[in-house]
Amino acid sequence: MSVHWLLLLLPVAAASGWAAARYSSPRSSAGREPPVDRYLEGVRYLLDDQTDRALQAFIEVVEIDHETFETHLILGRLFRRRGEVDRAIRIHQNLAARPTLTDVQRARATFEMGRDFLLAGVLDRAEAVFRELVDSPSMGVPALEGLRSVYETQRDWVHAVETGLRLKAHGVASEGLRIAHYECELALLELEQDRPDRALSHVDRALGLCPGLSRALLLRAEVAERNGDVALSIRLGREAIERTPALATLVVPKLERLYLNSGLPGATASLEDTLQALASTHKITVASIALMRLYRRTNRLEEALTQLHRILAQRPVPTSGLLEAVRWMKILPAVHTYSSEFAAFEKALMEQLRSQPLYQCTNCGYQGRAHVWQCPSCRRWDTLRGIDLDLDQPPNQTFKTP
Ligand SMILES: [Zn+2]
Structure with missing residues (x-):
């Protein structure tokens, strides 16, 4: 269980324990454990990450004391967490329909129902529930956040913008x-x-x-x-990479292609300057390797070899650097006898390279080979950064989001 989950539950647990203590003692005469004890036992199970036992304890508390609002909420969340969304929905629906609830309690129960629908993928119901709550004084902001999740999932960016602007007006700092x-x-x-x-x-x-x-x-x-306007495209690409060097894996291949196809005077020298700055200032391997390729392409073999030595001096040695070393050796006259062995080395290294992730989320650690602007795991935006292994991508890659 995550710390976050516990932090979410504990204040509720404390309040509910108190509520259970107030209301439960007259009903403990049936020979069953008093709800307050069973409740605290449930909380202990939660702390020990024993969800099944916690669930059983809370079910018993609810059976004895039907009126305990907070316990029903916890029960619903536990069912949802176990993936039993139908049961969570039933609990929250019954809870929200109680005539004795305060407005704040009804809004909380309704909001939980919206989260159930969201998790179940019943997006139209989730949207309807969250829309009902957006003007609620207590649950307005969480409901707007719920709505925003619905629109992100539907890729309905027009409504996502509209909802985001409403959240921004509420002072939600990260919304911009x-x-x-x-x-x-x-x-x-x-x-x-x-x-x-x-x-x-x-x-x-x-x-x-x-x-x-x-x-x-x-x-x-x-x-x-x-x-x-290739010159402007290059300038913007350079600006982007200077602002976020960790996007080099995405941008360097594009810059290489733009420079080399541009036909602009001094294009090669400009590319060299850009790659040198990235390689030396930001220590970006993809830029170091691109620089080495540029030297080799322009027959500056000494400089290319010096660059390769620098790459191989890194620890851990990047697989892409080893691959380049093998490619170098392949063209040496002395190793022609062993060309098939070198081809096998090259193939093995390429396979290893292709199995390695290229990007990692700075928030949750998700790793993948494709760059996406929203992390598929934690759903945060702009958190994927290059792991800095190698370009090894087709030269016609564009700036488009996959
Ligand atoms: Zn993430």
Whole structure:
């Protein structure tokens, strides 16, 4: 059980224990354990992470004392946590229908029902429940957060923006970044429809909310490239990577391609400067390897080998560096006799490289090979960063979100 979950439950538990103590003693004469003792036992089971036993204890408390509001809430949450969402919904529905509840209690029970529907994937019901609560003085903000989750799941970015702005008006500090990403999602949809002007207006709104947001800069770079303005696209790509160096895995291949295909005077020298800055200032392996490839491509073999030595001096040695070393050796005349062995080394290293994750979430630790702007695990935005293994991606990769 996470600490967060315990922190959520304990104040409720304390209040309920007190409530149970107040109301339960006259009913303990039937030979059953008094609810307050059984209740505390349930809390102890929760602390020991024994969910099944805790659940049994709370069921018994509810059987003896039907009026205990907080215990019903805990019971509902426990069922939901175990994946028994139908039972959680029944508990919260019955609870919310009680005529004796205060407005605050009814709002809490209704909100829990909304969370049940959300988890069950019954999004229209979840939306209806949360909408009912958005003006509630006690549950308005959680209900808006619930609504926002519904719209994120549905990828309904227009309503997500609208809900985010309402949350922002309530002073929810992190909302600006989320809304900026919703605007970027809308920009992408416009780009897919080949409407770059409309895309740019969403990008501008994103930058208004989060000045310098790398994703928005990359979208602007995408529009610039489509408009044939390669120099602007390169400048925006460089700005994005300078602001967020850990996105190098995503951006360096694109920059390489843009520079080398640009036909701009001094393109190679500019690329070299950019890669050198990334490799030396930010110690980014993908930039070091791209720099080495650039040296090799331009026949500066001594410099390329020096660069390779630097990469191999890193600890742990990046697999991508080993792969480059093997590729070097393959072209040496002395090893031609062993070309099939070197091909096998190369294949093994490439397989290893392809099985390694490229990105990691800085919030929850999720790892994956594809870059996405919203973590699939913790649902936070803009938390995936390059693990810095290798580019090893096709040269025609674009800035688009997968
Ligand atoms: Zn995450």
